[in-house]
Amino acid sequence: xxxxxxxxxxxxxxxxxxxxxxxxxxxxxxxxxxxxxxxxxxxxxxxxxxxxxxxxxxxxxxxxxxxxxxxxxxxxxxxxxxxxxxxxxxxxxxxxxxxxxxxxxxxxxxxxxxxxxxxxxxxxxxxxxxxxxxxxxxxxxxxxxxxxxxxxxxxxxxxxxxxxxxxxxxxxxxxxxxxxxxxxxxxxxxxxxxxxxxxxxxxxxxxxxxxxxxxxxxxxxxxxxxxxxxxxxxxxxxxxxxxxxxxxxxxxxxxxxxxxxxxxxxxxxxxxxxxxxxxxxxxxx
Ligand SMILES: Nc1ncnc2c1ncn2[C@@H]1O[C@H](COP(=O)(O)OP(=O)(O)O)[C@@H](O)[C@H]1O
Ligand SMILES: [Mg+2]
Numbered sequence: 001x002x003x004x005x006x007x008x009x010x011x012x013x014x015x016x017x018x019x020x021x022x023x024x025x026x027x028x029x030x031x032x033x034x035x036x037x038x039x040x041x042x043x044x045x046x047x048x049x050x051x052x053x054x055x056x057x058x059x060x061x062x063x064x065x066x067x068x069x070x071x072x073x074x075x076x077x078x079x080x081x082x083x084x085x086x087x088x089x090x091x092x093x094x095x096x097x098x099x100x101x102x103x104x105x106x107x108x109x110x111x112x113x114x115x116x117x118x119x120x121x122x123x124x125x126x127x128x129x130x131x132x133x134x135x136x137x138x139x140x141x142x143x144x145x146x147x148x149x150x151x152x153x154x155x156x157x158x159x160x161x162x163x164x165x166x167x168x169x170x171x172x173x174x175x176x177x178x179x180x181x182x183x184x185x186x187x188x189x190x191x192x193x194x195x196x197x198x199x200x201x202x203x204x205x206x207x208x209x210x211x212x213x214x215x216x217x218x219x220x221x222x223x224x225x226x227x228x229x230x231x232x233x234x235x236x237x238x239x240x241x242x243x244x245x246x247x248x249x250x251x252x253x254x255x256x257x258x259x260x261x262x263x264x265x266x267x268x269x270x271x272x273x274x275x276x277x278x279x280x281x282x283x284x285x
Contacts, residue, residue, distance in 0.1 A: 024084030027230040032114035035075040074100040076254035087231040089241035092251040123197035133177040144191035166190040201232040
């Protein structure tokens with residue numbers, strides 16, 4: 001497992017480190033958040049027969065999936081307060097609950113327990129942003145802009161700028177399922193920042209795209225932060241987190257294990273990942 005740390009980012013592409021001064025009023029308060037997924041059937045690691053007999057399948061026709069309902073406690077009792085003007089990195093190994101936490105804070109997933117308060121509606125930018133593959137890029141910009149609260153004429157006046165930022169060229173008029181993944185992720189980023197959100201959440205969305213696009217998008221994120229917004233940034237790249245954030249949260253198996261200065265948290269996480277790697281290579285010898 002070496003995918004937790006990504007060394008591909010060119011340090012020169014990264015912006016100058018933000019200063020830790022100028023932190024404003026709270027913008028996001030997360031109080032003892034819990035998110036539990038309910039998984040039906042429990043195939044993965046579950047105890048259900050993988051091949052039910054013809055008879056048992058026939059008897060179950062028309063009924064919901066059989067098997068135990070497995071609960072996945074993806075976020076377990078996370079609390080923190082983020083402020084205006086802060087950019088907060090969220091780090092942790094795969095499956096530790098980072099995406100779940102962001103989606104819950106953005107109001108896209110219900111909490112099983114606890115509370116989330118936000119000063120305004122967060123804009124979540126992620127690999128799963130709801131763009132419609134059958135619609136053209138142009139239509140997606142319209143729909144996305146309207147969903148973010150722009151009027152039809154505001155959307156119309158900004159469409160060209162969004163398409164240019166996303167470097168779509170003539171693909172603007174083609175359905176999105178004709179786009180490369182890089183092109184689609186550039187468009188997602190451009191749409192999510194069509195209005196300057198007060199709270200911007202980025203889930204691994206900058207990992208695609210070339211260095212020049214990363215520079216452009218980083219500049220846009222800095223502008224949001226400088227406008228006293230709050231940025232949450234989930235990334236595999238510790239170098240990007242260190243460069244873009246002032247503070248970091250380290251989540252492990254759904255639990256917040258560390259919250260503090262970005263360099264201190266990244267150092268501790270790095271040691272942990274190195275330790276795991278050494279332990280697993282030692283076990284193989
Ligand atoms: N839709 C879902 N249904 C059931 N379990 C899920 C779902 N999404 C994520 N999980 C599980 O929740 C845990 C946290 O996942 P996730 O939030 O995606 O972690 P991360 O973003 O840190 O990789 C993992 O165990 C994952 O398998
Ligand atoms: Mg994730």
